Amino acid sequence: MTERETIAVAMSGGVDSSTAAAMLAHAGETVVGLTLQLWDQTRLAGKHGIPDAPKAGRCCSLDDVYDARRVAHQLGIPYYVVNQEARFEQDVVRPFVSEYLAGRTPIPCSLCNNHLKFDQLLQTARSIGASRIATGHYAINEYDEERGRWILKRPADLAKDQTYFLFGLTQAQLAHTLFPLGRLTKPEVREEARRHGLALAEKPDSQEICFIPGGDYKQFLTAYLEEQGETMPETAGDLVMSTGEVLGRHEGVSNFTVGQRKGLGVASPTPLYVLQIDSASHRVTVGADAELATKTLRADRLNWISLAGLERPMRVKVKIRHRHEPAWATLEPDSRPDAATATFDEPQRAVTPGQSAVFYDGDEVVGGGWIV
Amino acid sequence: MASGSGLVSGAVKRVYMDANATTPLLPEVVEAMHPYWMEFFGNASSIHLDGQRARTAVDRAREVLAELFHCHEAEVVFNSGGTEGDNTAIFGLLRPGDHLITTSIEHSAVLQSARRVGGTGGVGVTYVDPEPSGLIDPEAIRAALRPETRLISVMLANNETGVLQPVEEIGRIAAEAGVFFHIDAVQGAGKVPLDVRRIGCHLLSISAHKMHGPKGVGAMFVRRGTPLEPLLVGGSHERRRRAGTENVPGIVGLGKAAELAMKSVEDGTWDRVAGLRDRLEAGVLALSGTGLNGAGSDGKPVARAANTTNLWFDQVEGEALVIALDLKGVAVSGGSACHSGATEPSHVLLAMGLDKARARASLRFSLLKTATDADVDHVLRVVPEAVEKLRAVSPLAARTLG
Numbered sequence: 001m002t003e004r005e006t007i008a009v010a011m012s013g014g015v016d017s018s019t020a021a022a023m024l025a026h027a028g029e030t031v032v033g034l035t036l037q038l039w040d041q042t043r044l045a046g047k048h049g050i051p052d053a054p055k056a057g058r059c060c061s062l063d064d065v066y067d068a069r070r071v072a073h074q075l076g077i078p079y080y081v082v083n084q085e086a087r088f089e090q091d092v093v094r095p096f097v098s099e100y101l102a103g104r105t106p107i108p109c110s111l112c113n114n115h116l117k118f119d120q121l122l123q124t125a126r127s128i129g130a131s132r133i134a135t136g137h138y139a140i141n142e143y144d145e146e147r148g149r150w151i152l153k154r155p156a157d158l159a160k161d162q163t164y165f166l167f168g169l170t171q172a173q174l175a176h177t178l179f180p181l182g183r184l185t186k187p188e189v190r191e192e193a194r195r196h197g198l199a200l201a202e203k204p205d206s207q208e209i210c211f212i213p214g215g216d217y218k219q220f221l222t223a224y225l226e227e228q229g230e231t232m233p234e235t236a237g238d239l240v241m242s243t244g245e246v247l248g249r250h251e252g253v254s255n256f257t258v259g260q261r262k263g264l265g266v267a268s269p270t271p272l273y274v275l276q277i278d279s280a281s282h283r284v285t286v287g288a289d290a291e292l293a294t295k296t297l298r299a300d301r302l303n304w305i306s307l308a309g310l311e312r313p314m315r316v317k318v319k320i321r322h323r324h325e326p327a328w329a330t331l332e333p334d335s336r337p338d339a340a341t342a343t344f345d346e347p348q349r350a351v352t353p354g355q356s357a358v359f360y361d362g363d364e365v366v367g368g369g370w371i372v
Numbered sequence: 373m374a375s376g377s378g379l380v381s382g383a384v385k386r387v388y389m390d391a392n393a394t395t396p397l398l399p400e401v402v403e404a405m406h407p408y409w410m411e412f413f414g415n416a417s418s419i420h421l422d423g424q425r426a427r428t429a430v431d432r433a434r435e436v437l438a439e440l441f442h443c444h445e446a447e448v449v450f451n452s453g454g455t456e457g458d459n460t461a462i463f464g465l466l467r468p469g470d471h472l473i474t475t476s477i478e479h480s481a482v483l484q485s486a487r488r489v490g491g492t493g494g495v496g497v498t499y500v501d502p503e504p505s506g507l508i509d510p511e512a513i514r515a516a517l518r519p520e521t522r523l524i525s526v527m528l529a530n531n532e533t534g535v536l537q538p539v540e541e542i543g544r545i546a547a548e549a550g551v552f553f554h555i556d557a558v559q560g561a562g563k564v565p566l567d568v569r570r571i572g573c574h575l576l577s578i579s580a581h582k583m584h585g586p587k588g589v590g591a592m593f594v595r596r597g598t599p600l601e602p603l604l605v606g607g608s609h610e611r612r613r614r615a616g617t618e619n620v621p622g623i624v625g626l627g628k629a630a631e632l633a634m635k636s637v638e639d640g641t642w643d644r645v646a647g648l649r650d651r652l653e654a655g656v657l658a659l660s661g662t663g664l665n666g667a668g669s670d671g672k673p674v675a676r677a678a679n680t681t682n683l684w685f686d687q688v689e690g691e692a693l694v695i696a697l698d699l700k701g702v703a704v705s706g707g708s709a710c711h712s713g714a715t716e717p718s719h720v721l722l723a724m725g726l727d728k729a730r731a732r733a734s735l736r737f738s739l740l741k742t743a744t745d746a747d748v749d750h751v752l753r754v755v756p757e758a759v760e761k762l763r764a765v766s767p768l769a770a771r772t773l774g
Binding site for chain 2: 032069080085123126127
């Protein structure tokens with residue numbers, strides 16, 4: 001076997017990536033396991049209500065590294081932990097913090113995939129003599145001869161579809177990445193894990209943001225800024241009704257996210273929702289559920305996958321957050337080549353700046369960007 | 373369960389150049405230990421003949437260690453290794469109000485103990501920084517002395533650079549000041565002659581597995597009359613200096629390893645290793661964008677352990693180079709492993725004044741005393757290829773090296 005065929009598998013210690021590694025190893029591929037050490041889970045432990053001991057199922061916890069190592073050992077493949085803490089902090093945690101402080105609601109997983117994970121994995125893979133990487137993401141990628149492009153498609157298990165977080169993959173990254181789980185359902189993956197004798201076949205899925213133990217991003221912001229010796233910027237401002245009526249003051253824009261209902265600190269006969277957060281004036285606008293609906297969105301920092309670029313309006317389905325059912329819209333080019341505007345057929349609830357908008361044509365990911 | 377990969381099969385020739393991490397047992401050591409697992413299994417504290425056999429073996433090893441240290445047998449204390457020795461010296465001597473002088477390039481067994489006594493233990497701690505060569509200036513130790521200084525702890529050979537510290541001069545300074553002196557000799561023992569009388573130290577720690585003995589066993593020289601509180605209390609083992617049933621097979625292995633180590637110090641083994649190390653070093657330094665860390669890189673030669681060299685590779689992530697070399701059959705180390713097993717830049721290199729990027733781009737090669745010319749040839753074949761490949765894919769290199 002020549003070294004060109006070596007595959008570096010990103011192993012998190014979870015069922016999915018472990019099974020991906022097992023499938024490749026058992027198919028006779030030459031496999032090396034890599035875990036990116038992204039965040040020290042003990043770093044902010046015990047501060048501002050952050051749990052002392054991170055639970056398992058969180059990336060980079062010691063238990064997960066232990067699990068990944070054990071799987072690699074069982075498969076007889078070399079395994080290494082690669083320290084990317086500095087880059088993760090710079091490219092993911094810092095932007096995450098500043099987005100929140102600016103009143104937006106960022107998605108760190110997409111930031112990580114776009115700016116760190118695939119780029120770094122491919123680079124590390126190449127430097128150690130592997131030409132391709134594999135991950136446990138639920139997605140399908142394949143080369144389309146006709147268009148001369150790599151295509152990213154929704155997986156067999158739509159409930160586990162992770163293409164929403166993968167819209168930033170470049171053609172070069174897609175060409176060198178394998179998603180061995182793309183055509184399997186989650187139950188089939190667990191079955192596969194059992195078949196390969198992996199002890200973690202029943203390990204629960206992780207759902208939360210990996211560097212925020214307990215999932216409370218406000219605790220995290222407070223603890224992180226304190227650790228950095230920085231003070232939480234003053235972002236208090238007016239809480240106003242969509243009619244313009246001032247309801248009172250709020251303590252900071254980072255306490256709010258578009259669509260939020262709880263914790264607004266005002267009494268109202270009908271439920272109120274956050275409609276808009278103005279990062280300049282720190283004004284938070286609230287209103288009725290019906291007012292949350294938006295007909296258009298603009299996204300920038302776009303990445304195109306199935307197209308080289310958008311030249312004319314296109315009918316697509318747009319997904320605006322992880323648990324959103326993609327909705328029909330017409331996508332139109334913008335004056336800026338890396339931006340586009342989508343006009344929904346039906347108004348969509350809680351279009352949230354900072355989240356991604358991902359465009360689908362059937363099963364294919366056309367591209368995506370960040371909602372502005 | 374089928375093996376999924378040819379990468380860890382025996383197909384790749386393996387060359388181990390990480391002797392400062394650990395060393396394999398020599399066959400003589402395994403042989404010496406063998407009867408003490410099953411045949412002579414007795415507890416060295418027992419009165420019966422089974423116990424006496426074990427006691428005899430422990431005492432024989434103690435004689436060898438006394439010879440290695442140049443001390444009296446009663447001054448040899450067996451323990452679990454270097455970390456325990458370092459911890460015992462610091463926790464066993466220092467009390468609130470005392471002052472400790474150590475260096476910023478010590479092993480973490482010393483640094484973390486110092487941090488603990490310095491934190492909750494009410495002990496003042498001074499960490500003396502090395503010169504860029506990696507050498508501790510004895511005068512910097514003298515300058516750090518205070519009336520309440522009770523202990524100086526300095527290593528014999530640095531694990532990252534191999535630089536040999538001026539322990540004799542520091543010993544004189546300690547004696548003049550009436551201060552206790554501990555030496556972490558884990559990396560130096562078995563590579564250079566040791567003489568605790570000439571150095572004038574009160575405490576000295578060694579570990580068996582760095583000199584072809586078993587893991588989990590070590591020894592400490594404790595000068596008679598040193599008021600050292602034991603770390604472990606219980607039975608009256610080791611003259612009440614260290615409680616716990618003696619690890620008889622381990623101690624026997626340590627004794628044999630020490631005996632062989634003393635031979636190596638005298639028979640020219642290390643001169644031969646130094647020749648191999650120098651050839652390896654010259655071969656790597658012939659590549660563009662490489663350099664030696666400390667140890668005479670500034671033109672002033674510095675004595676160092678014969679087996680160690682620490683080199684930087686411009687535009688290379690050391691962590692990736694370690695992995696790439698491993699997959700090519702060459703075992704080396706870069707920096708220190710953090711909690712997860714990922715690599716942190718070496719605190720020793722940072723203390724020597726290297727910036728983080730350079731420290732991250734550095735690798736330590738540490739040769740076994742059994743290293744061969746063929747080993748060096750192999751490494752010199754593999755390293756240039758691996759470095760070239762890394763530079764080709766490095767985004768840093770793409771900008772500056774074309």
